[in-house]
Amino acid sequence: MHEKFTGNFTQQQPLPEEAIEAAVRVMRHGRLHRYNVVDGEIAETAALELEFAAFTGAKYCLAVASGGYALTAALKAAGAKPDEKVLTNAFTLAPVPGAIANAGCEPVFVEVTEQLVMDFDDLALKIEASGARFLMLSHMRGHIADMDALMAICEAAEVKVIEDCAHTMGAEWNGISSGRHGIAACYSTQTFKHLNSGEGGLLISDDAELMARATMLSGSYMLYDRHVAGAPAETFADIRLDTPNCSGRMDNLRAAILRPQLARLGEQCEAWNARYRRIESGLCNVSGLKLINRPEKEAYVMSSFQFLLPDFPPNAVLEVVGTCEKRGVELKWFGADQPTGFTSRHDSWRYVPRQQLPQTDRILSGLLDLRLPLTFSLEDCDLIATIIRQEVERVFQGDPAPQG
Numbered sequence: 090m091h092e093k094f095t096g097n098f099t100q101q102q103p104l105p106e107e108a109i110e111a112a113v114r115v116m117r118h119g120r121l122h123r124y125n126v127v128d129g130e131i132a133e134t135a136a137l138e139l140e141f142a143a144f145t146g147a148k149y150c151l152a153v154a155s156g157g158y159a160l161t162a163a164l165k166a167a168g169a170k171p172d173e174k175v176l177t178n179a180f181t182l183a184p185v186p187g188a189i190a191n192a193g194c195e196p197v198f199v200e201v202t203e204q205l206v207m208d209f210d211d212l213a214l215k216i217e218a219s220g221a222r223f224l225m226l227s228h229m230r231g232h233i234a235d236m237d238a239l240m241a242i243c244e245a246a247e248v249k250v251i252e253d254c255a256h257t258m259g260a261e262w263n264g265i266s267s268g269r270h271g272i273a274a275c276y277s278t279q280t281f282k283h284l285n286s287g288e289g290g291l292l293i294s295d296d297a298e299l300m301a302r303a304t305m306l307s308g309s310y311m312l313y314d315r316h317v318a319g320a321p322a323e324t325f326a327d328i329r330l331d332t333p334n335c336s337g338r339m340d341n342l343r344a345a346i347l348r349p350q351l352a353r354l355g356e357q358c359e360a361w362n363a364r365y366r367r368i369e370s371g372l373c374n375v376s377g378l379k380l381i382n383r384p385e386k387e388a389y390v391m392s393s394f395q396f397l398l399p400d401f402p403p404n405a406v407l408e409v410v411g412t413c414e415k416r417g418v419e420l421k422w423f424g425a426d427q428p429t430g431f432t433s434r435h436d437s438w439r440y441v442p443r444q445q446l447p448q449t450d451r452i453l454s455g456l457l458d459l460r461l462p463l464t465f466s467l468e469d470c471d472l473i474a475t476i477i478r479q480e481v482e483r484v485f486q487g488d489p490a491p492q493g
């Protein structure tokens with residue numbers, strides 16, 4: 090009755106053997122810097138950019154040091170100026186408002202809906218009130234807004250969209266890859282994302298000037314012609330002199346371990362989604378628990394799972410979190426007063442002027458989140474769902490916690 094789960098929620102899979110071999114090859118030749126190439130050689134980093142551009146269908150790709158760096162570079166390269174207001178989701182992860190602040194800009198938060206995507210009525214209001222020219226749209230935890238409707242609102246108001254695709258690598262809206270709706274998109278290859286190089290980021294765009302600026306920002310010196318998925322050389326004529334070098338390059342070692350992972354990303358996405366669906370079916374019809382509805386036009390890639398306990402007061406949510414933890418199931422609560430681990434909330438980013446977001450606060454106060462690493466089997470997912478179901482139902486009915 091009171092089974093425990095013993096898996097580790099932060100243990101990712103080992104890297105594939107080809108990735109390990111590729112890393113060893115780079116270490117043996119020693120040319121780890123992306124611009125350190127022998128005659129005619131295409132560096133691992135440049136090859137990764139070419140392959141990632143092809144994967145997304147973008148014209149250009151730039152590999153950088155982190156997802157957060159990619160977001161800042163995209164915003165600056167798109168022309169955002171210091172002190173400018175930039176719209177973003179009120180429900181996102183710290184690197185997103187951090188990237189806006191790093192560009193010298195000020196985040197303006199837009200409310201989220203119970204589907205965990207941007208609220209379009211609030212978006213329209215905030216566009217009007219802020220006069221913002223940019224929206225940094227976070228597809229937080231892999232939930233994609235209706236991109237046709239969102240782009241229509243932004244295009245009508247001449248707001249440019251930069252997509253944060255840290256959780257949507259390989260996902261689609263209405264048949265179009267996530268990251269191909271806005272003027273640029275940013276991805277992370279940090280360990281807990283869909284590709285793992287420890288740290289890393291990728292920026293894609295079809296805009297040659299934006300990419301040339303981002304490339305110079307990333308610390309390209311005058312070696313930008315060693316890119317193969319970069320903007321054409323003539324684009325750099327003035328940009329190479331007008332853009333500061335804010336070094337944030339990716340190196341060949343990380344690119345080498347990413348390329349074999351990218352080649353099998355499709356398979357991995359299937360495996361994540363199978364785990365997601367297993368948890369989802371295990372949590373159907375649980376009293377007090379609300380699942381996130383997934384629109385038909387959305388092709389998601391879910392490496393985590395979210396659900397709502399909309400009517401639970403904070404002490405009841407805490408009780409669910411506490412008893413699940415005792416049974417080995419790590420739930421993250423987005424409604425806690427204090428930021429913990431990777432989880433924080435808009436009001437804990439105190440460098441941003443305080444904003445009233447009652448709808449987001451209400452939703453986050455009942456939002457729970459769990460990771461689904463591929464080291465979990467489908468049977469593990471069944472057990473995790475069983476434990477959550479039992480604990481939610483128990484707390485919902487007001488029954489005492491099991492002893493021992």
Ligand SMILES: *Cc1c(COP(=O)(O)O)cnc(C)c1O
Binds near residue numbers: 181229255
């Ligand atoms: C991880 C993440 C990023 C980027 O993170 P880095 O650690 O800088 O690579 C951006 N947005 C979201 C929503 C994320 O989860």
